[in-house]
Amino acid sequence: MITFVKSCKLGNDWPKGGGDVVFVGRSNVGKSSFINALYNQNLARVGKTAGKTRLLNFFDINGQYLAVDVPGYGFANRSQQELIEFGKMMDNYFANREDIKLVVMLVDIRHKPSNDDISMLKYLQSFHKKILIVANKADKLSYSKSLAAINEISQTLGIAKNYILKASALKKTNMADIRTYIENIVVQGD
Ligand SMILES: Nc1nc2c(ncn2[C@@H]2O[C@H](COP(=O)(O)OP(=O)(O)OP(=O)(O)O)[C@@H](O)[C@H]2O)c(=O)[nH]1
Ligand SMILES: [Mg+2]
Numbered sequence: 001m002i003t004f005v006k007s008c009k010l011g012n013d014w015p016k017g018g019g020d021v022v023f024v025g026r027s028n029v030g031k032s033s034f035i036n037a038l039y040n041q042n043l044a045r046v047g048k049t050a051g052k053t054r055l056l057n058f059f060d061i062n063g064q065y066l067a068v069d070v071p072g073y074g075f076a077n078r079s080q081q082e083l084i085e086f087g088k089m090m091d092n093y094f095a096n097r098e099d100i101k102l103v104v105m106l107v108d109i110r111h112k113p114s115n116d117d118i119s120m121l122k123y124l125q126s127f128h129k130k131i132l133i134v135a136n137k138a139d140k141l142s143y144s145k146s147l148a149a150i151n152e153i154s155q156t157l158g159i160a161k162n163y164i165l166k167a168s169a170l171k172k173t174n175m176a177d178i179r180t181y182i183e184n185i186v187v188q189g190d
Helices: 031-039 080-096 115-125 143-158 173-187
Strands: 003-009 020-025 056-061 066-070 100-108 129-138 163-166
Touching: 020 031, 020 115, 020 173, 031 056, 031 066, 031 173, 100 115, 100 173, 115 129, 115 143, 129 143, 129 173, 143 163, 163 173
Parallel strands: 020 066, 020 100, 100 129, 129 163
Antiparallel strands: 003 056, 056 066
C-alpha cells in the first residue's frame, strides 16, 4: 500500500524509521507530478506556478521505504524569509536525517542544468548520498533532441549517463524502470 504519512519541517516531527528516497529539484520541474506518476496515485499536490510544495511530505511506499517530496529551489518569487526557512529545513534534513537511501534529483530535459542545479548537486554530493538524475518533461522533446539533451546534462553536471534517466511525469513514460531502479537500491543496497 502507498499512503501519505505526514508533512513536516524540522527534525522533531519527521516520521520514525526512515529509509528515505527524496526527490529534489528546481521549483516547477515536476517533482510532485513525478511522484504521482511514479506511484500511479494522486499523492502529492501539483502546482501551475512554482512554489507549490512548502514542507517535507513523506509517503510510505509498501512499507519498503519513504518517498519524500520537498519544496523546489531557484524560485525567485520567494521572500527572503522563506528562502532562509527553506535553506534551514533542507540543511537540517540532509545533515540529520538518518538513512537517506537515495536522492533523486529532477532536471528539466529541455534546459541545460542551471547554476542552482549545479550548486544543489555539489551540496548533495557533500553528504555522500547515492544520487540519481531524472530528466523530466521528456514529452516536450523529440527522441533525437532528448539524446542530445542527456549528453548536455551529463556534461554540465559531471554525472555519467547511466545515472541519468529520462522521464515524463505527464505521459508516465519510463516509470516502471525508474521504480525498479529505486527498489534495487532500497532493497539490495546497490
Ligand atoms: N509537459 C510536462 N509537464 C509537466 C511534467 N511534469 C510536471 N509538469 C507540469 O509542471 C508543473 C509543475 O509541476 P509540479 O509537480 O507541481 O512541480 P514541482 O517540482 O513539484 O514544483 P514545486 O512544488 O513548486 O517545487 C505543472 O504544471 C505540471 O503539470 C512533464 O513530465 N511534462
Ligand atoms: Mg512540488
